[in-house]
Each structure stands twice: as structure tokens, then as C-alpha cells.
Amino acid sequence: MFYVRLVFVNIRRLMKYTLPLFCLAVLIAGCVCYVSGVHRASEEMLDTVARKYTTVIRAVMYASRPDIDLGQSREMTLGEVQAMAKADGVAAYTGIMNHMCALRVWHINLPADSILQKDREMVNCAANEQVVVFAVKNTEFIPEMTLLAGRHISDANDADGTSRHVLISREMSEIFGVGVGDTFTAAAATSERGDGLFYNGSFCVAGIVESGFAGQNRVHIFVPLETALPYNFDAHHAMDPDTYPVPESLSFRSAGLVLADPDNALAVVSEAAEILNREDFALQANDYEYKKEVYPIRTMMELSDIIGTAVLACAVVFFLLITAQSVRVRAREIAVLRLLACPRTVSYALFLLEKCVLLAGGFAVGSVCGWILARQYTQNASIILGDVGILLAIGGACLLLTALILLCYDLKKPMEVLSDE
Amino acid sequence: MNNESALLSVRHAVYDYRTKAETVHALRDVSLDFHAGMMYAVVGRSGSGKSTLLSMIAGFDRLKAGEILVNGENLSKMDPETYRRKHVGMVFQAYHLIPQLTVSENIRLAMEIAGYVCNDVHSYVNTLLEKVGLDASYAKKRVTRLSGGEQQRVAVARAVSTHADILLADEPTGNLDDENAEMIVDLLYRMAHEDGKCVIMVTHSLELAQKCDQIYRLAGGKNVAEV
Numbered sequence: 001m002f003y004v005r006l007v008f009v010n011i012r013r014l015m016k017y018t019l020p021l022f023c024l025a026v027l028i029a030g031c032v033c034y035v036s037g038v039h040r041a042s043e044e045m046l047d048t049v050a051r052k053y054t055t056v057i058r059a060v061m062y063a064s065r066p067d068i069d070l071g072q073s074r075e076m077t078l079g080e081v082q083a084m085a086k087a088d089g090v091a092a093y094t095g096i097m098n099h100m101c102a103l104r105v106w107h108i109n110l111p112a113d114s115i116l117q118k119d120r121e122m123v124n125c126a127a128n129e130q131v132v133v134f135a136v137k138n139t140e141f142i143p144e145m146t147l148l149a150g151r152h153i154s155d156a157n158d159a160d161g162t163s164r165h166v167l168i169s170r171e172m173s174e175i176f177g178v179g180v181g182d183t184f185t186a187a188a189a190t191s192e193r194g195d196g197l198f199y200n201g202s203f204c205v206a207g208i209v210e211s212g213f214a215g216q217n218r219v220h221i222f223v224p225l226e227t228a229l230p231y232n233f234d235a236h237h238a239m240d241p242d243t244y245p246v247p248e249s250l251s252f253r254s255a256g257l258v259l260a261d262p263d264n265a266l267a268v269v270s271e272a273a274e275i276l277n278r279e280d281f282a283l284q285a286n287d288y289e290y291k292k293e294v295y296p297i298r299t300m301m302e303l304s305d306i307i308g309t310a311v312l313a314c315a316v317v318f319f320l321l322i323t324a325q326s327v328r329v330r331a332r333e334i335a336v337l338r339l340l341a342c343p344r345t346v347s348y349a350l351f352l353l354e355k356c357v358l359l360a361g362g363f364a365v366g367s368v369c370g371w372i373l374a375r376q377y378t379q380n381a382s383i384i385l386g387d388v389g390i391l392l393a394i395g396g397a398c399l400l401l402t403a404l405i406l407l408c409y410d411l412k413k414p415m416e417v418l419s420d421e
Numbered sequence: 422m423n424n425e426s427a428l429l430s431v432r433h434a435v436y437d438y439r440t441k442a443e444t445v446h447a448l449r450d451v452s453l454d455f456h457a458g459m460m461y462a463v464v465g466r467s468g469s470g471k472s473t474l475l476s477m478i479a480g481f482d483r484l485k486a487g488e489i490l491v492n493g494e495n496l497s498k499m500d501p502e503t504y505r506r507k508h509v510g511m512v513f514q515a516y517h518l519i520p521q522l523t524v525s526e527n528i529r530l531a532m533e534i535a536g537y538v539c540n541d542v543h544s545y546v547n548t549l550l551e552k553v554g555l556d557a558s559y560a561k562k563r564v565t566r567l568s569g570g571e572q573q574r575v576a577v578a579r580a581v582s583t584h585a586d587i588l589l590a591d592e593p594t595g596n597l598d599d600e601n602a603e604m605i606v607d608l609l610y611r612m613a614h615e616d617g618k619c620v621i622m623v624t625h626s627l628e629l630a631q632k633c634d635q636i637y638r639l640a641g642g643k644n645v646a647e648v
Contacts, residue, residue: 002529002530002533003533009522010521013521013522332517333519333520336517336518336519337530339511339517340505340511340530340531341502341503341505341534341535343502413481413482414481
């Protein structure tokens, strides 16, 4: 107990040396906690921005599309989304587009926005979210096909091919004298599908279209394929872009919103539509806005890292310099302890315990100060175990180096030290 | 006096050390006896080996040849720190008190190191202070606020606080005026005669040495005379 009391007595009475050490310990802990807090705050901000812009980018697409009903339809489970992602060999999807084309039914699963993917693992992001799929108001057609009569094949029955409803070209209607609602039988040779298969049997004409393709193939029957039929548009397009041009509708490569709060979807969409009312600028503007918001956060993180590391390094160096100086000045005290037959372990323990107390006290005060400062940026700032681990490592290193300094000063015989004095 | 009854016997002590230029023969076949209850003065010129002899007796270093017997036991076979804690109290010219501590704390530190247990430390410290001529009010004073003479008295109190039977004093009056020097020597003399300590004082002053029971004179590392 006497030795412990002695440590506190030394700390109190040798303020000239102990106060700077205490202040440096405060600075070290303050730096660690502050930088760590700023980091956490920045990550939170980046997360918020990422969420916001994920939403806004998607929302703007929809807000600017008159053909898309912003009414919320069914919710897809995360399992469904992940299954689709897995089937398509991509990491994750941020949205699901249930796009129906007159000729083919596509389930197009779209990769997450590339910019956002860099910042965030969308799988993790999606793990806490629900995917909301918006209903497409009218079936989207390839623009070359303009409906002249009847209707598009947009019902579920049409889409899966069971109703055997088809669209026919204007030319075909004229040549064969077939109108909307008429039934006709197609021979195998006349009903070749895009994928090389043939359809036989009777078909009911659901609508007549003016088709850009009709000029090349005047007798064209547009038959829906089964939903289950896998169709890799990109692969087909890559092989033969003339036959499989990119439909205009696919330039908007998303149909879902990733939202924490699906009920808020419409409000977000409206807000986004107000902010960015020009469709053609929407993506660019959002990308720009996103980067504009992210840049200062990233800069703040990098700056706080650099400054924090520099201050930390300086503080540790100064801590050791002052320790070395205090040990040098107190070399006489060490020698006297040795003269009094104080075991080395006890004399070292006294000095190290003194440093321990200073470091622990300084770290405690510094952590609280750092935490308070970090609270300016985030309400979630907390003194977490990671910070404690870093501080323990720094404190351990300081103590180890203090012991080495002590050892260096203790190499001389005590009588020699006292004679030098 | 009978050599066998000596508390401390130095037998044919030889000690040398090397400097860059030469080998210094600090002690050459020195043989001396020290008894409890007596005060000894070791005198001689600078470099005569007085302080080296004291260092050897204190167990700071080991002899190259010869032996030091403490109560008949060879010092070289004892743990020097344990020996110092149990048997030796030291007083130095520069006092060597720990400056940031109070008088009481300096004394208590020595007691703690020696493992000397005392039920009422406070009273014990006051008794010690009284013994060296300081009143109890000094106990809480920082040693840096005391005069040289007072500091040396505290050093003496610290040296005897552990009930060590050998009291080594290396030029204890070197930094003191004549009056204080005389008081300290008187104090050490009383320690020897009243408390039965074996006091060995290294000094340059023959006048102060005259107050001791016996004087050993060293020259060139040899004991040349016993007075």
C-alpha cells in the first residue's frame, strides 16, 4: 500500500513531469476516440447518402416515366431477390424489373448501380431492406411496333403463352384478311420464332401492329414465350444486335426501389421528381449530387485519419521524450532506491505504475473528451472495444519503452550515478 | 579487541579496476576489524581507497581477493541486497534523500524496502526524528525545505530506521558547516555507543576522526595505521 501511495505522491508532487505526460495521454486517447468517432460518423453519413441516392436514382426513373404506375405492388422477399441474383451470377440486385414485352416475357434482373456498388456491399444493404416492385402501368412495347388495332398482349395469360393470343403485323392482316379476334392456323413453316423453334396450331389475333421489322419480314406473328423460358437478352444482343436491338425501354434498367421504409416510397419518389424534373439529366445529376455529397465526407475521413495519425505519432514520441527526460532527471532517485537495497523489480514497478496511472487517467479523460467531440458528428458515437484495444496497445508500447529507458539509465552502478550527480 | 568477536572483518581485501589508461589498485591486502558499539573513522587522501572499502563493506561490489565476514559469515556468499536490507544503513555526503518526498516518507520508504514492520509507524518515525534532534513537526516537511544539517540528520534517521547493525557514513560532514558537522558526528557516536551500532565513517577531517573510537588510515589502497 505504501508503494501505491508513493506512486500517487510522486504524480502529485512531480507535476512538472507528470502533467505533460497526463496531457499527452489525454491527447492520444482523445485522438483515437475522436478519429474513430469521426470515422463512424462518416460511415453513417456515407450509408445515409448511399441509401438516399439508391432511392433517388431509382425513384427519378419512375417519376419521369408516365407509363409506370408508382403505386406499390407486391413486395418481393429477400430470398427471391437473392435467388435471382444467384441465377444470374451477380452479387446482388437493387431492383427487379418485371418487364413484359409483346413478343417475349422477360424477367430482367438488374445489377446494382455500379457507383453504389463501390461504396457498399449491396447484399448487406439489402439484408435489412425490403424490395418493392412497382407495377408497370401498360405493357411496354418495342417502339418499332405501334398498335394499330386491338390490344397489346399484356395479360398474364398472354404472357405465359397459354391463351395463344398473338399480335400480327399490318401487312399480314392485309394479305390474309385477318382482323382482331379472328383465329387462324399457322403452319410450322410460317411460324418460326426468334429462337429458331416453330409454332403450330391455332392463334387468336389480339392486336395488329405496325412493325419496324415488317419491312424485312412482312408476315410476322408475334408470339409470347413461356415465362419460364430463360432468355438472356444481353447475350442475344451481343451475338446479333440487328435481330435483337436494345429496346428503348431497357435504357431504364431498373424497376424496383430499395427502401428501408416501403410506405415512404411514394414520398421519396415525389421528392426526387421535384428535385430532378428533367428525365435526361436525372441520372447524371444524381450521380453528381451523390459524388458531391460523398466527396466531403470522404475528405473528412481521410483528413481526420491523417491528422489523427500525425497527432497520435507526435503525442507518443513526446510522451517517450518526456518519459526519458523524467527518468534521466530521476536517475538519482533510482540510484538511491538501489542503495537502499530496493529490488530492481520494485523500483521499475514504481515507475511503470506511475506511467500506468498517468496513461489510464489520461486515456479515460481523453476518451471522454474524444467521445464528446465525436458526438458533434454522430449521436451513435460510443467508446467501443476497438478504441480500448488501440489504447491498450499504445499504452503497452509506451510502458515497454519506458521500461527500456529505465533499463538504459539503470546500467550504471548506483554509486557511480550518485557520484556523477 | 578479539578479532573473532568482530561484527565485521575485512580480510586481505584486494580490489582493482581498469580505466582506459591503467589498472587502478584500489585496495591492496587490507585487513580491518569493526565491532558493534564502536565508531570507526577511515581516513586517507583522495584515491586512498576509503570509499572503495566502504562500497565493498556495503556489498555494492565484490572483492577480487580476500573476504569480508559479517558475524563470521562470508559476505560474498550472501545476497548483497538482502545483506544491505538487514544489516546496513548508509549516510552520504550529499544526503541522497528523495527530494519530492517528506521526511516521514523518506524514512518509511527505507523501512518498506527493508521489510521492517512496525505497528505504529507514525510514533516510530517521530521517535527516530527526536533521536536525531528533530521534532515531530519535521515529519511532514519536504526534505528540500530543510537545511543541509537537517537533511543529514534525516539521512541518519533513515539509516537507523531499519535497525541495521552497521552504519556506513561516506563523508557525512562534507557538505556541512563545522557546527553541523560536529553535531552529526556526535549523533553517529551516540548511535554507536547508545544503540550498539557499528559506525564506520569515511572522512577527510582528522579533527572529526579524533572523536571516533578508532581510526584506520589508508594510503595507496593499504591500511597503514590504526590509531
